[in-house]
Amino acid sequence: MTVPTKPAAPVESAPPDGMIPLDAKDFKGKVNPDWCPGCGDFGVLNCVQRASAELGLQPHNILNVSGIGCSSNFPGYFNAYGMHTLHGRSLAVATGAKMGNHQMTVLVTGGDGDGYGIGGNHFTHTARRNIDLTYIVMNNQIYGLTTGQLSPTSREGARTKSSPFGSVETPINPILMSIMAGATFVARGFSGDGKHLIDLIKQAILHKGFAHIDVFSPCVTFNHDNDYPFFRQRVKRLEDEEHDVHDWKAACEKAMVWDDTIYTGVFFRQDDPPALEDKEPVLEDDTPLAHRPLGLNDDQIDKLIRRMM
């Protein structure tokens, strides 16, 4: 049998055989987003839809997994198979799903709280396994859906409903975390820079291995520190600098810059390490596990029983 395959080479707009090319609006979901007007997540949604169309992906060959949060409502607005799972568990569910059908493109979307807070352990362990997932975090430095509490990316001093006198905790730097955990593609985007973000998303989807994009996606309702003007004034694309994406030191150095300049772009990538699916002998066969016949044959059973005697 032929199975839906993920484009192997960076072909930009050729859908698989027998498929009509789609455009971004074909990736519109069943309902309109109920995000606040101006929410950064709109921009991310548009970019994912555009990137999917430009890569010639087909909705039924994509699985979009999310956790819980404003940003995690994403799958409802994206025409693909979706799983809107538990707060913090998207990467674990996505890992199982990818193993279950390794021919699907698995896109994981969520928030900073979801991914770096409660989901932090799955984040680092999924990264080290280098499983072929694209993980887009809409980082608004706040807990949006619960109406504005501290996030692990909120700056020290941030005043939120859970830190009305200013946070006393140092935030996490997700770019550093994923580089050191073993992610093989690590980037940062800005929802206000769509053209750039589309390009990052396409690269991430085409990358074979764990690809992480942290996207500044402002919460216009609860985070007045990190709003569009804040980022607009600061973001600088790494592509416009001399930056060697294979140099982890340079990548970390750039990721640590947080002042008048904040970098976006690909910080780090490594193309050699094989993805987990390619290291799992059971997945050598292209047929997804989900489509293989169930049960054991007589030979297998005989062998097992012989060992028990």
Next chain:
Amino acid sequence: MTVPTKPAAPVESAPPDGMIPLDAKDFKGKVNPDWCPGCGDFGVLNCVQRASAELGLQPHNILNVSGIGCSSNFPGYFNAYGMHTLHGRSLAVATGAKMGNHQMTVLVTGGDGDGYGIGGNHFTHTARRNIDLTYIVMNNQIYGLTTGQLSPTSREGARTKSSPFGSVETPINPILMSIMAGATFVARGFSGDGKHLIDLIKQAILHKGFAHIDVFSPCVTFNHDNDYPFFRQRVKRLEDEEHDVHDWKAACEKAMVWDDTIYTGVFFRQDDPPALEDKEPVLEDDTPLAHRPLGLNDDQIDKLIRRMM
């Protein structure tokens, strides 16, 4: 009132006023360790006992928190207050305990599975909060107590009961993780190099902030890859090299070395960032929360009720 205080300056063997100086055997617990003969954890236990004596600590002013695992049986063998908690949760319990009585020396001991596997999220978040805990991980690259399965620090290819054909997962590098997460004291020791380890433990306890020591502590029963000879042949003390502990790049570089040489010693430290307790206004008062009077006074109540009207 006076409260038991943690030695503020690196006084090496002066117990607090009115206390008799103790020696290592005073830190022996109620029972003898039931670790396998030759287990690396014996060495760690000895070093912690020696370091405690040399620092002039008093058993009742120490709280030793652990999770579950062979290494987590530690508090039972150490004369101090102890909490032998849940698998993976030692740092969370220790955080609450330190907040509850910030005058106690809180020492957290456990294994690689406990700390970097199931406990990974607490590990990174405790590090970024820079709470004043000393965290000693007896890293044997295996799950010992459950009789030998993959650990997140097992090398790729490791054959264990859960990976009889060799692991296909890339291990985590705990030193890199804790540096990037925000730990302000990051070191590695070897159970076979006691003198060095004692020194690291003393420095870690005296450090104000989150101090993490990853200790190679061989599991002689289930890990035949990473045994004493393996480490003996390779470990090199950073103190014997030109290494600037304030340079994160050098620290990461040294931490990544894993061949004929494997470094031990202090990789990274930062003394400026205040510990969490020093940033929490509620803890400005030296009296531990556990000893403060309970309930509210009339003024406080009046104020609260006025705001409700």
Next chain:
Amino acid sequence: MASASFDFVIGIGGAAGQGIATPGNILARTFVRRGLHLNAYNAHQSIIRGGHILLSLRVANAPLHSYGDQLDLLLCLNQDTMNRHLRHMAAGSWVVFNSDDIVPGETAAGVHLCPLPVAELTNKSRNKVMQNTVALGAILAILGLEFSTLEEILQQEFGRKGADVVRENVDAARAGYERAQAEFTLRTSPIPTGPKPLAVWAGNDALAMGGAVAGVKFYAAYPMSPSTGVLHWMAANARELGILVRQGEDELAVANMTIGAAHMGCRAMCATSGGGFALMTEAIGMAGMMETPAIFINVQRAGPSTGVPTKTEQGDLWQALGASQGDFERFIVAPFDALDAFHSVGELFNLTDKAQCPGIMLTDLLISEGTFSVDPDAMNTQPTIDRGELITAPPALNGDSAGNGDSATNGNAPHPNGYLRYAYTDTGISPRAIPGVAGHMYVAASDEHDEDGILISDEFTNPHKRRKMVEKRAQKFRHVIADVSAPALLGPPQAQVTLVGWGSTHGVIQEAAAQLEAQGVIVNHLPIKWIVPFHSAEVTRILADAAQILIVENNYSGQFARYLRSETGIAAHGHIRKYDGEPFMPHHIVAGVQAHLAGTVTSPVPDMPPIFIPEQEFVV
């Protein structure tokens, strides 16, 4: 009801982000200052902007126990509200709306339509929320209240935004007030005044404050609706009150931090909802094994799973009963309302301190996010604090509460002085030394252990010691539960129907009972607050006399009914259940009782007693 009685429900409908909270708060404060009682419920969606919200504010001059059965005045902030709710408005009710944007539809006879041309009244202000202030003024006029009360509250509400904002709002409110006086039908009977001003709080405030007065020193949380209000209160007040508040990285951290602080001797608690509670269960079992007192609050919402985050349910009873593996002692309490929750926190702390075990509290969205008036004099803000057998200083210093064992008298006592943390005693209670006390060192372990805290696996896995330790823990619990008050029957001892409820249905059942009485049906009511310990003997005795038992609960499967049967063997004659996300209104229960009496209720499952499930007419 007496002629002087006043009981009026104002509904405010609009979309999230239209600022419904502000007029809601202002009205609430206006009424409670007048000494009137308030019970408000906000039916909303889990989105931040848009969608539909309906806030029902019920005010009366007698204590209120539910948010009522109908709307007497509806303020529509958008067309959607008009379209959804106009049909619920009956003769004599008012409908207030901004006639610049909203057109009314068909009304029942006698509904007073009150159009407000907001642009005209505010000199074309472009401030979108100004319509709310105009409407507030109009509502005050319709109710016949003096404008001055409102002026004062607007000053307070907007004061920190500057004099201009205050002036703009006062002007808008006055314009609405005057327009209403000039053009609308006004309520004729004067609104009564209560004997003294009341205060207003949400159930979550009550939980937090209940903790504060009971001596909470450590509060941890991870945000989760509908429990987050407790965190917000704590974060806002903690510094002033000397409470350490931590937002954890997840609920695993929260529960374990709470136990860590509790173990050191602090009163410590945390709150969450079902999904977060699931993550806390393992730690709760540890507190059971270590004998550490700490409180875990589960503010229930509609499940399963993420469910309906902004809707209510009593669906986590079996989750609480099954929280963590194995058998261990813990209290489970489901308070009746906000004031009861406030008092129950302290009560639960005393019990858990005495029995050295965890305590679980079950509230729900209805209590926790509801807004209620409260008489400050009814709040016991200096509750008795009983910490049980706690050792905070070595023997020589005992009684010196500031003692910390650090005295020359006692030396540093590097070796334990024979202290056994888990000593077998007659009561099963082993005096608990907190860490820091000289000479009392021990290890508290999640593994089974002996009297000295030593793991029983550390010597030999001794079945006799194991058995004795299990029995010791059970024994201490039996010793302490004698203090817990048994449930009591409300209403006449003999009745046609006995309604049995638990937790937050207390109020609405009481109101339904009153309505039924007015309809000539005699009912009484057995409200259950203590789930564990459950007063089986008392409940059996009370229900033995019941002619017809109907169990009322806000879930699908009858979780309480099954639990009641497990503890007493009693099967009810019928059930009244609701699981559509909305709480009961009194008339739902009235209808259920009437239908059961009429024998018209069927069962969805053969061989099971009939179950009445009211239609949710409102908020559709």
Next chain:
Amino acid sequence: MASASFDFVIGIGGAAGQGIATPGNILARTFVRRGLHLNAYNAHQSIIRGGHILLSLRVANAPLHSYGDQLDLLLCLNQDTMNRHLRHMAAGSWVVFNSDDIVPGETAAGVHLCPLPVAELTNKSRNKVMQNTVALGAILAILGLEFSTLEEILQQEFGRKGADVVRENVDAARAGYERAQAEFTLRTSPIPTGPKPLAVWAGNDALAMGGAVAGVKFYAAYPMSPSTGVLHWMAANARELGILVRQGEDELAVANMTIGAAHMGCRAMCATSGGGFALMTEAIGMAGMMETPAIFINVQRAGPSTGVPTKTEQGDLWQALGASQGDFERFIVAPFDALDAFHSVGELFNLTDKAQCPGIMLTDLLISEGTFSVDPDAMNTQPTIDRGELITAPPALNGDSAGNGDSATNGNAPHPNGYLRYAYTDTGISPRAIPGVAGHMYVAASDEHDEDGILISDEFTNPHKRRKMVEKRAQKFRHVIADVSAPALLGPPQAQVTLVGWGSTHGVIQEAAAQLEAQGVIVNHLPIKWIVPFHSAEVTRILADAAQILIVENNYSGQFARYLRSETGIAAHGHIRKYDGEPFMPHHIVAGVQAHLAGTVTSPVPDMPPIFIPEQEFVV
């Protein structure tokens, strides 16, 4: 029993690390190859080296259901074993030991002491475990078995270590064999042979293999005693069988990965014990809400909390019942023994696939870590596989099981073709498309949703839709549970006592019943396997005729007794409980029944039925 009957228990005692497993395995294989039945239980501690272990191997020529009541032969690998257990050895029993290191104590009359001078017999081998091999030889001789069987197995066991090792072992075994023949009292009656060779497995192997034959494609786990054996089996066999095995970073990951793989269309399962199960509960609720079939196995051990990791208990029943918040549909099954567990996995997969919901299986250390003989012919290795209403290809291709929707006929169908994942149907079952099928895109959400999978909060939080969806899920479950077999009474229809147990007590109760019968007491036995669905009507009918109901369970609080009452109202007349970490032996239950009949049993709590708690004489 007939004279040809053979029933013999060998105990091997020593410290962890002394290699008890090897002689245990060799003896087990020796017996099952002969066609004898085996039931073995290993009483051990949670440490890797040292401490005390007692492995009991019971063999017989009739099927066995427990590990028996006494030891007929004791092999002491250290002095400690001699000191602890010599007093349990009765007249006619054998005690084998290395007389170089171990001295016997006082024995009862008629005990055969069998000293082995190991150094002499092995030419002073310095290999510490050689004493085990010498003893094996001696035991075979005592039992009157031919040496050749042993030789063959030693060859197999040590073959991969080289010919020298094999020779060394065979020589040592022979020396022991010959010494015994020469000097010890030998068993006189010949040991029978069964009709055909049997196989041997542990309960965890049965669980894993049950999954494999039922089509498991994804297995995830985080190690946790006593469930880890399932992971070990899977890891060892997965590549050959095409099963993907992942060790997760924690149980949260494990449960969620399992659901991810299941959602894609794989049969997926995971196993853990109580503490890990606590961490899985939130995900189980999600599977309920998303309608994803997946299996979660909880291998119970003694709790609460970390408890006694190497000891058994039936203590997580209420944890399973209360796993996750809210009301949702899930199966809970507690198989009776290893073979039943093997079959139950497939049965549970069919049910969960048909009802599209999670399934929970409760086993315990006794089943999972016990070693048992099994007749391969009794294993249904090609079970019926019923995946329910599953859509694996678009309509045009349906019936083509390899279909994936990727055909030119169907195009890529970017827009859904009217497919409603959660469609209301008469049965409540909505056909389930797996991701990858063209034209069937939907979102599976943990939030409440409508037929199309859209969050009900995304439009309006519609109470009517919410109610209908809750009822749809309940309806599908009711539809499927008709397939689940009801419990049946074992033994005579009329009896003095009806014993009721659940799960793993099945075998030991059966043996106790036989012993009671021999003592002239007529008992029957109602074993319960299906916890949810619970066959209330059937159970009520069966127990209505019972003269005296005694509930037997391996926990403190009577978790099953309380559940039985919640579902049927039935309160037992008395209880037999054990919670010291060790499983029941038949004579414990016999003693309990006799004591209840004699009226000598008291209750620890007034007003409660009497509870008999046997003393654990053994393993102390």
